[in-house]
Amino acid sequence: MGTVSELCASSFQAFMCPSVRPAAPAVPDDLTPEEKQELENIRRRKQELLEDIKRLKDEIAEVTNEIENLGSTEERKNMQRNKQVAMGRKKFNMDPKKGIQFLIENDLLKNTWEDIAQFLYKGEGLNKTAIGDYLGERDEFNIEVLHAFVELHEFTDLNLVQALRQFLWSFRLPGEAQKIDRMMEAFAQRYCQCNPGVFQSTDTCYVLSFAIIMLNTSLHNPNVKDKPSAERFIAMNRGINDGGDLPEDLLLNLYESIKNEPFKIPEDDGNDLTHTFFNPDREGWLLKLGGRVKTWKRRWFILTDNCLYYFEYTTDKEPRGIIPLENLSIREVEDSKKPNCFELFIPDNKDQVIKACKTEADGRVVEGNHTFYRISAPTVEEKDEWINSIKAAISRDPFYEMLAARKKKVSSIKRQ
Numbered sequence: 001m002g003t004v005s006e007l008c009a010s011s012f013q014a015f016m017c018p019s020v021r022p023a024a025p026a027v028p029d030d031l032t033p034e035e036k037q038e039l040e041n042i043r044r045r046k047q048e049l050l051e052d053i054k055r056l057k058d059e060i061a062e063v064t065n066e067i068e069n070l071g072s073t074e075e076r077k078n079m080q081r082n083k084q085v086a087m088g089r090k091k092f093n094m095d096p097k098k099g100i101q102f103l104i105e106n107d108l109l110k111n112t113w114e115d116i117a118q119f120l121y122k123g124e125g126l127n128k129t130a131i132g133d134y135l136g137e138r139d140e141f142n143i144e145v146l147h148a149f150v151e152l153h154e155f156t157d158l159n160l161v162q163a164l165r166q167f168l169w170s171f172r173l174p175g176e177a178q179k180i181d182r183m184m185e186a187f188a189q190r191y192c193q194c195n196p197g198v199f200q201s202t203d204t205c206y207v208l209s210f211a212i213i214m215l216n217t218s219l220h221n222p223n224v225k226d227k228p229s230a231e232r233f234i235a236m237n238r239g240i241n242d243g244g245d246l247p248e249d250l251l252l253n254l255y256e257s258i259k260n261e262p263f264k265i266p267e268d269d270g271n272d273l274t275h276t277f278f279n280p281d282r283e284g285w286l287l288k289l290g291g292r293v294k295t296w297k298r299r300w301f302i303l304t305d306n307c308l309y310y311f312e313y314t315t316d317k318e319p320r321g322i323i324p325l326e327n328l329s330i331r332e333v334e335d336s337k338k339p340n341c342f343e344l345f346i347p348d349n350k351d352q353v354i355k356a357c358k359t360e361a362d363g364r365v366v367e368g369n370h371t372f373y374r375i376s377a378p379t380v381e382e383k384d385e386w387i388n389s390i391k392a393a394i395s396r397d398p399f400y401e402m403l404a405a406r407k408k409k410v411s412s413i414k415r416q
Contacts, residue, residue, distance in 0.1 A: 084108055086125070093127040096134035113141070117148035121170065128266040131171040136179025143182065150186045155194040159250075160205070161212060161257040163191050165264070172266050175302070175314075177280065184209055200242035207240045212254060213263075220262040223305045223324065230255045280304040282389040287338060287376040291369040296338060296376065303386075306393050308344070321358035323373060325394045328354065330387055338376035340383040344390070345372040 031039070084106050092099025100116060103109035109119055120131050135146045153170070155163040167187050173180055188206040192199060199205045215233055218224045228236075234251045281303040287296045288310060299310040299320065306326060309319040328344050335341040346352050356368035377383035 081108065089125040092134075093130050096130045097137075099130075100134070113144040113148040116145050117152060120145070120149055121152045123170065128170075129172045129174075132174045132179075132183075135171060136174045136176065136183055138178065138182065146183065146186050150190045153190060155191045157195070159253065159257070160191065160198075160208060161254050163187075163194075164209060164212060168263055169266055175280075175283075177283075199246075200244065204241045204246075208237060208246070208254075211237055211240075212258060215255065216258050216263050217305060219259055221305055223307055225326075230259075281393055282386065284382065284386075285378070286310075286386070289338075289374040289376075301375075301386075303389055303393055308390065318359065321356060321368065323354065323356045323368070325390065328394060330390050330394070332383070332387065333374065335374065335376070340377040340380055341374055342377070342383060342387050343372045343374050 085103070085108055088099055088103040088106070088108055090099075091102050100109065103119075104111045109115055120126065120134065123131060134142065135149055137143075149170075150167075153163075153167055155166070158166070164187075173183065185202075185206060188202045188209060191209075192202045192205050199208070211233070215228065218226075218228050230252055233255045234248055237251055238245050240246065283300070283302045285298060286301045288299050289296055299312065300314045300316075302309045302311070302319075306324065308323040308325060310321050310323075311319050323344065325344070327346065329347045330342055330344055333341045333343050344354070346354060351371055354368060354370050354373065356370065356373075357365055358368050359365055375386075377386055
């Protein structure tokens with residue numbers, strides 16, 4: 001037998017340690033009705049509490065299970081999302097428009113200028129040539145993305161060379177002149193917005209930016225033999241500040257910065273030569289007569305840096321052939337098979353092979369075997385324009401010619 005207090009203690013122990021189930025003590029015979037009722041109430045409350053504990057344990061187990069399942073579901077969702085993002089980046093690198101469309105359709109990217117610009121600006125896993133191609137497109141939406149992209153750059157208190165270094169590192173300039181114009185105009189607007197008062201107008205910044213880019217080419221491209229001096233660089237930029245001159249100290253500092261450190265071109269792969277052709281004198285489709293095998297083949301020609309490059313396709317990253325124009329002459333010729341022809345040749349040495357190179361089908365780079373290059377243009381007008389452009393590249397300073405063309409363009413815009 002036990003007292004009421006002993007029975008209560010036993011019940012409490014069973015409550016605290018429900019796994020331990022001691023035998024219920026017998027109820028004493030000498031309990032009063034009130035004590036019996038109290039004991040019954042204690043046992044009933046104990047049973048209720050044990051049932052509550054069991055329900056609580058079941059609920060905890062259920063919640064824990066849900067949390068675990070939720071965690072694994074979220075993990076699976078994140079893994080799936082990461083796979084889709086990686087796929088979207090690969091698609092973008094192969095075809096920028098299709099890559100962006102894939103990311104939007106899978107809710108990985110919002111269809112807004114700002115969201116796409118942020119994606120391109122971060123550039124994680126993106127090919128910088130593909131970024132440049134997308135930003136340079138003339139569609140209205142792409143142009144808005146370009147401006148949003150440029151707005152993400154902070155140029156405050158940077159000189160123009162420093163700002164250009166930052167800007168040109170975030171993507172690779174495409175090869176088409178119209179794309180480059182749009183991108184550099186957007187850059188000039190942003191630079192002047194961040195640095196009010198440095199230039200009289202965005203046109204000044206635009207022209208000087210091109211002058212700096214061409215200075216970089218002239219100073220650091222081995223194909224350019226006549227390196228411009230600081231004095232010539234200053235002279236070439238006279239009058240571009242809305243008719244006035246920029247401070248010589250400013251121009252001298254820009255010149256020295258480029259001379260001491262060329263622009264770093266983002267490298268997506270070691271064979272991408274796109275940056276060589278970002279500001280050509282002229283480009284277009286022409287027919288070229290073969291060297292050993294006299295067949296006509298359609299090639300995409302680019303004239304830049306005193307060289308004539310030709311490609312099989314406009315999307316090729318490497319030229320099929322390179323023709324340095326140094327010591328060459330050009331003339332119109334008649335051909336019985338093709339109209340609008342002209343030739344590149346070595347004056348007074350008609351049997352001498354022109355120093356040039358080409359890429360064979362197996363990838364080997366070999367010397368060319370042309371004593372002359374005969375080329376056919378689609379029209380008389382294009383023939384005359386090509387001849388004039390090549391003559392200028394042979395006989396004049398390409399840096400001067402390029403800069404003069406940019407100044408002329410800006411002047412014509414002002415007159416409109």
